Amino acid sequence: DTGVSQDPRHKITKRGQNVTFRCDPISEHNRLYWYRQTLGQGPEFLTYFQNEAQLEKSRLLSDRFSAERPKGSFSTLEIQRTEQGDSAMYLCASSPAEREIYEQYFGPGTRLTVT
Amino acid sequence: AQKVTQAQTEISVVEKEDVTLDCVYETRDTTYYLFWYKQPPSGELVFLIRRNSFDEQNEISGRYSWNFQKSTSSFNFTITASQVVDSAVYFCALTLYSSASKIIFGSGTRLSIRP
Numbered sequence: 001d002t003g004v005s006q007d008p009r010h011k012i013t014k015r016g017q018n019v020t021f022r023c024d025p026i027s028e029h030n031r032l033y034w035y036r037q038t039l040g041q042g043p044e045f046l047t048y049f050q051n052e053a054q055l056e057k058s059r060l061l062s063d064r065f066s067a068e069r070p071k072g073s074f075s076t077l078e079i080q081r082t083e084q085g086d087s088a089m090y091l092c093a094s095s096p097a098e099r100e101i102y103e104q105y106f107g108p109g110t111r112l113t114v115t
Numbered sequence: 116a117q118k119v120t121q122a123q124t125e126i127s128v129v130e131k132e133d134v135t136l137d138c139v140y141e142t143r144d145t146t147y148y149l150f151w152y153k154q155p156p157s158g159e160l161v162f163l164i165r166r167n168s169f170d171e172q173n174e175i176s177g178r179y180s181w182n183f184q185k186s187t188s189s190f191n192f193t194i195t196a197s198q199v200v201d202s203a204v205y206f207c208a209l210t211l212y213s214s215a216s217k218i219i220f221g222s223g224t225r226l227s228i229r230p
Contacts, residue, residue, distance in 0.1 A: 033216070040222070041222050041223070042119075042206050043160070043220050055216065056216045056217070103162060103217060106152075107159070108158035
């Protein structure tokens with residue numbers, strides 16, 4: 001039974017470039033979440049999916065950010081025209097849609113550095 | 116609005132000492148869940164405990180114990196006989212029954228256990 005996986009683990013990019021991260025949730029988990037964590041802070045909610053439907057987006061998710069979960073399995077988070085302020089750890093989590101929906105299992109994160 | 120406050124930014128103790136991590140939360144909802152997560156240097160968030168707002172019974176799990184007091188809106192975490200492996204950042208967090216989508220995290224307490 002594998003946990004949540006994220007790829008890549010680290011990404012260094014130049015300002016203005018586009019980046020895409022991938023998250024593979026625990027199999028059979030209907031819900032998938034994205035969070036952003038900056039240095040010295042707790043994770044902040046960005047968005048979540050139930051199956052392929054994106055049901056909530058935070059105000060933190062500017063127009064440069066887009067997330068998809070096309071087949072209700074893995075998800076991608078794309079950042080266009082990256083800025084230095086986008087440097088952070090991007091965490092993905094998943095949870096089942098039934099009894100334990102309040103228990104989110106987190107992946108190892110993708111650390112983004114924008115130079 | 117919901118908020119979680121962890122006033123202790125960093126704590127350092129000598130191994131085998133007991134240590135308590137404080138957490139104060141704010142919400143007007145009467146039904147909610149509280150959590151503690153551990154984030155070791157590897158970066159992956161590890162779930163420790165979930166408590167619902169109707170259950171104020173304290174809980175003990177090995178060297179870990181949690182004290183939930185609705186009267187003071189606190190959910191404190193105590194590690195007894197600390198060990199070097201307990202060194203990590205610990206996050207207290209909150210989610211509402213009405214919104215099973217996002218977890219609101221505190222800013223974390225960095226715990227260092229010195230040998």
